[in-house]
Amino acid sequence: MCGIVAYTGCKEAYPILIKGLKRLEYRGYDSAGVSLAQNGTLSTYKQKGSVDQLDEFCMSKDRSGKTGIGHTRWATHGEPSTTNAHPHLSSDGRISIIHNGIIENYVYLREELTKRGYQFQSETDTEVLAHLIEDIYKNEGCSLEEAVRIALKNVVGAYALAILSADEPDQLILAKKGSPLLIGIGNNEYFIGSDGSPIVEYTRKVVYLEDGDVAVVSPQKGLTIKNIDDETTKRPYLQKLELNLEQLEKGGFEHFMLKEIFEQPRAIKDSMRGRLNVKKDIVELGGIREYEQKMLNARRIIIVACGTSWHAGTVGEYLFESIVRIPVEVEYASEFRYRNPLIYEDDIVIAISQSGETADTIAAVELAKSKGATVIGICNVVSSTLARITHAGSYTHAGPEIGVASTKAFTAQVTVLTLMALSLGRKKGTIPLSEYHKIISHLELIPQQVEETLKLNDDIKAIAKFFVEKRNAIYLGRGINFPVALEGALKLKEISYIHAEGYPSAEMKHGPIALIDEEMPVVVLATEQDTYEKTVSNIDEVISRKGRIISIVTKGDSVVKNKSTYCIEIPETLEILTPLLSCVPLQLLAYHVAVLRGCNVDKPRNLAKSVSVE
Numbered sequence: 001m002c003g004i005v006a007y008t009g010c011k012e013a014y015p016i017l018i019k020g021l022k023r024l025e026y027r028g029y030d031s032a033g034v035s036l037a038q039n040g041t042l043s044t045y046k047q048k049g050s051v052d053q054l055d056e057f058c059m060s061k062d063r064s065g066k067t068g069i070g071h072t073r074w075a076t077h078g079e080p081s082t083t084n085a086h087p088h089l090s091s092d093g094r095i096s097i098i099h100n101g102i103i104e105n106y107v108y109l110r111e112e113l114t115k116r117g118y119q120f121q122s123e124t125d126t127e128v129l130a131h132l133i134e135d136i137y138k139n140e141g142c143s144l145e146e147a148v149r150i151a152l153k154n155v156v157g158a159y160a161l162a163i164l165s166a167d168e169p170d171q172l173i174l175a176k177k178g179s180p181l182l183i184g185i186g187n188n189e190y191f192i193g194s195d196g197s198p199i200v201e202y203t204r205k206v207v208y209l210e211d212g213d214v215a216v217v218s219p220q221k222g223l224t225i226k227n228i229d230d231e232t233t234k235r236p237y238l239q240k241l242e243l244n245l246e247q248l249e250k251g252g253f254e255h256f257m258l259k260e261i262f263e264q265p266r267a268i269k270d271s272m273r274g275r276l277n278v279k280k281d282i283v284e285l286g287g288i289r290e291y292e293q294k295m296l297n298a299r300r301i302i303i304v305a306c307g308t309s310w311h312a313g314t315v316g317e318y319l320f321e322s323i324v325r326i327p328v329e330v331e332y333a334s335e336f337r338y339r340n341p342l343i344y345e346d347d348i349v350i351a352i353s354q355s356g357e358t359a360d361t362i363a364a365v366e367l368a369k370s371k372g373a374t375v376i377g378i379c380n381v382v383s384s385t386l387a388r389i390t391h392a393g394s395y396t397h398a399g400p401e402i403g404v405a406s407t408k409a410f411t412a413q414v415t416v417l418t419l420m421a422l423s424l425g426r427k428k429g430t431i432p433l434s435e436y437h438k439i440i441s442h443l444e445l446i447p448q449q450v451e452e453t454l455k456l457n458d459d460i461k462a463i464a465k466f467f468v469e470k471r472n473a474i475y476l477g478r479g480i481n482f483p484v485a486l487e488g489a490l491k492l493k494e495i496s497y498i499h500a501e502g503y504p505s506a507e508m509k510h511g512p513i514a515l516i517d518e519e520m521p522v523v524v525l526a527t528e529q530d531t532y533e534k535t536v537s538n539i540d541e542v543i544s545r546k547g548r549i550i551s552i553v554t555k556g557d558s559v560v561k562n563k564s565t566y567c568i569e570i571p572e573t574l575e576i577l578t579p580l581l582s583c584v585p586l587q588l589l590a591y592h593v594a595v596l597r598g599c600n601v602d603k604p605r606n607l608a609k610s611v612s613v614e
């Protein structure tokens with residue numbers, strides 16, 4: 001949610017900033033802007049819309065300067081517009097600031113600064129920081145860095161900040177609380193990013209700023225980090241940036257989303273690599289080994305997550321309850337954190353997040369930790385906030401996910417949850433050995449079966465035509481495929497803007513059936529064996545109200561197939577593993593519908609990939 005990039009060194013900053021902004025655009029694409037330090041002044045260029053629009057606008061401008069900051073915005077305070085775009089300037093135009101996060105007490109600060117004569121150009125919360133820092137800098141006679149630290153003591157909220165000043169044009173001031181920020185260290189040059197994507201092609205040496213850090217970087221003076229409240233200098237902790245440049249490109253696919261859907265066999269395999277060995281009969285997640293006993297003794301498990309990760313968590317509930325026989329509660333992180341939940345010291349909280357930066361999930365983790373619970377993370381982005389604040393955890397190894405609609409992260413999360421449940425179930429003795437062996441040998445086949453499922457791409461593209469003019473859709477699933485129905489509906493609505501609802505199949509009679517007529521596509525997941533007849537009855541109920549069935553069935557099915565307008569057959573697996581296959585056609589369906597409707601698949605309107613504000 002909002003992307004930050006900055007550079008200071010001996011190169012021209014502009015090309016680095018623009019390239020970085022393009023990489024970070026998945027974090028927000030309402031507007032973009034840059035500020036460059038040029039001969040004792042700052043030049044700031046901003047545009048509503050994409051980074052390409054900004055780049056085009058800048059073509060006729062002076063783009064020189066060896067220190068600069070750039071921002072791509074997901075609007076929170078103030079509509080998407082050029083005026084509300086970052087960077088925001090101090091009233092004398094000599095301090096420029098970009099921000100990711102929310103300044104919660106901005107109304108109060110704005111009032112105070114207005115009383116002191118400051119005039120505001122934008123409706124953003126960020127602009128108060130530019131004036132507040134300017135006010136302190138001018139009136140306290142201190143350095144800009146000190147002014148930033150004093151200002152931030154008066155700020156309530158979350159931020160990652162990069163600040164550029166005309167007075168010290170070879171220097172950047174950075175600060176972090178709540179939102180991510182890392183510094184790439186080159187040869188007398190510094191590359192700053194909200195994540196590693198704008199940095200990786202220049203250096204792999206990075207420092208992840210911690211909450212409360214204020215850093216100053218300059219090619220002449222190097223890097224210093226202090227705490228907002230503490231004058232003492234902190235030793236930077238250098239880490240290696242784990243990221244591949246090729247993973248950040250589309251690799252011949254039309255969209256990142258399609259590329260990422262097709263990467264799932266590899267992503268699932270990578271998430272199992274070194275953790276599942278069927279021949280040696282091993283299921284082991286090294287990252288949680290130390291906490292496994294605690295997990296086995298837990299009275300209950302609470303899973304916290306948002307969005308697609310919440311859906312993966314809901315699949316996890318079925319997995320853990322059936323394999324480990326521990327009660328599981330799946331919570332929306334945003335609800336959990338604000339309702340004074342009961343959390344006990346022997347609770348295990350599993351936090352799931354692709355980005356590892358989702359503000360509500362991070363806050364839920366902090367809350368659980370403060371109550372003494374053990375928190376296990378499942379996340380995709382290495383060294384993200386979640387990875388750093390949890391007691392232990394497992395990475396998903398899906399590789400960078402750029403498309404805003406999550407796909408491979410979901411299947412990788414479900415893979416890790418399956419491995420976790422199997423490892424614990426085996427140790428706890430809650431799963432018969434024969435059953436355990438059956439599951440692991442089927443799990444090993446999943447990457448290959450996803451590959452097979454992807455061959456249905458053209459058939460699904462043809463089915464997508466049926467949805468193009470529709471305004472609504474219902475997705476039905478039972479048991480472990482109910483969360484898949486929710487995920488399928490989410491995919492369709494977020495990228496094609498067709499309203500879609502996921503429901504447990506049997507719940508249809510309690511409301512959604514009223515919506516069914518000849519216009520209503522009903523996508524039914526009908527792969528489960530135990531309740532197959534019940535699902536067939538649900539399908540009949542839809543058909544008798546003239547609804548149209550699009551079914552996902554196990555290869556060889558004839559009963560549901562014969563009742564369906566369109567039928568997608570997926571390879572046979574154990575019911576408990578079906579989400580890893582059944583979600584794939586739903587991702588492809590949403591993708592093709594969105595493309596046919598002319599929607600911007602990788603950057604759906606109003607959304608952002610990493611929701612680092614509440």
Ligand code: G6P
Nearest residue numbers: 306307308309353354355358406
């Ligand atoms: C946003 C993204 C979703 C994602 C959700 C949770 O809404 O658009 O794709 O599922 O955030 O993100 P996380 O990074 O915590 O999994």
